[in-house]
Each structure stands twice: as structure tokens, then as C-alpha cells.
Amino acid sequence: MKGRIVDGEARDRLIIWIRRRMEEFGITIQALADSIQHDLDHPPLYRDARGNEWNGLGDHPHWLRAAQNAGVDPEFFRVEQPPARESANVRVDGTRRDPRQLDLFDRL
Known part of the structure; x- marks a missing residue:
């Protein structure tokens, strides 16, 4: 695999790049977490x-x-x-589905 970046190496390089940009712009982990939480809220x-x-x-x-x-x-x-979490586990026919057994083609 000479000349190709494997997934693990690409991930490591991306993390290094992100950390450098955060340092460059003065972004702290807490500021990032707060921003993510704001977006979720x-x-x-x-x-x-x-x-x-x-x-x-x-x-x-x-x-x-x-x-x-x-x-x-x-x-x-x-x-x-998106639908409420509770209703997301109920199929159209009223039966419940186990979210751990999610089938990409399974319709609610």
C-alpha cells in the first residue's frame, strides 16, 4: 500500500490538523463543546x-x-x-422495533 493513506493514518492526520487549527484560532475544547451543545439545543x-x-x-x-x-x-x-424519540421505535403497523436491530430498509 505504498503511497496510500490507510484509514487510521488519515484519522490521525485529521486530528492533528484540527488541533492545530483550534490552537491557531484560540478555540478551546470547552468552547467547542458549548457550541455543539448550543447547536443541539x-x-x-x-x-x-x-x-x-x-x-x-x-x-x-x-x-x-x-x-x-x-x-x-x-x-x-x-x-x-424529526419524529419524537419514543415514536421512532414504533412501526406503521403499531409493533415496536428494537433500535439495536436497525435495518436500513426497515420503514417505521
């Missing part, structure tokens, strides 16, 4: 085709204002919320 409510997101906090972002000014209803960009 405030999931995006709106998303456009380019991946821009807005969680409804603060002013409307430029991309959403531009779409509104062009006559597009903001509801067009609303993100569908």
Missing part, C-alpha cells in the same frame, strides 16, 4: 439549497431576507423536524 428551523441555516434566533439572515424580497415564502425553507 437550537436545531435549524430553516435551510436553503446551499446549506445556509437559521435556527430562528436573532435577525433574519441575509439569504432568507433576499428570498423574502424575491417573493418566496419563508415556510418554503422550513426544515422538517
Whole structure:
């Protein structure tokens, strides 16, 4: 495998790169954890085709204002919320499924 990076080595290189960027920009592990938790607590409510997101906090972002000014209803960009965790383990026929035996083709 000369000249190819195996998965473990690629992972190690990525971790080193991330640590260097964090140090370069003064990002601490705690700041990263806080940011991740904030994102989990405030999931995006709106998303456009380019991946821009807005969680409804603060002013409307430029991309959403531009779409509104062009006559597009903001509801067009609303993100569908995932089902509640409890109902995620119930199939359409009412039977329960074991989440440990998830089949990628198994429909709820």
C-alpha cells in the first residue's frame, strides 16, 4: 500500500490538523463543546439549497431576507423536524422495533 493513506493514518492526520487549527484560532475544547451543545439545543428551523441555516434566533439572515424580497415564502425553507424519540421505535403497523436491530430498509 505504498503511497496510500490507510484509514487510521488519515484519522490521525485529521486530528492533528484540527488541533492545530483550534490552537491557531484560540478555540478551546470547552468552547467547542458549548457550541455543539448550543447547536443541539437550537436545531435549524430553516435551510436553503446551499446549506445556509437559521435556527430562528436573532435577525433574519441575509439569504432568507433576499428570498423574502424575491417573493418566496419563508415556510418554503422550513426544515422538517424529526419524529419524537419514543415514536421512532414504533412501526406503521403499531409493533415496536428494537433500535439495536436497525435495518436500513426497515420503514417505521
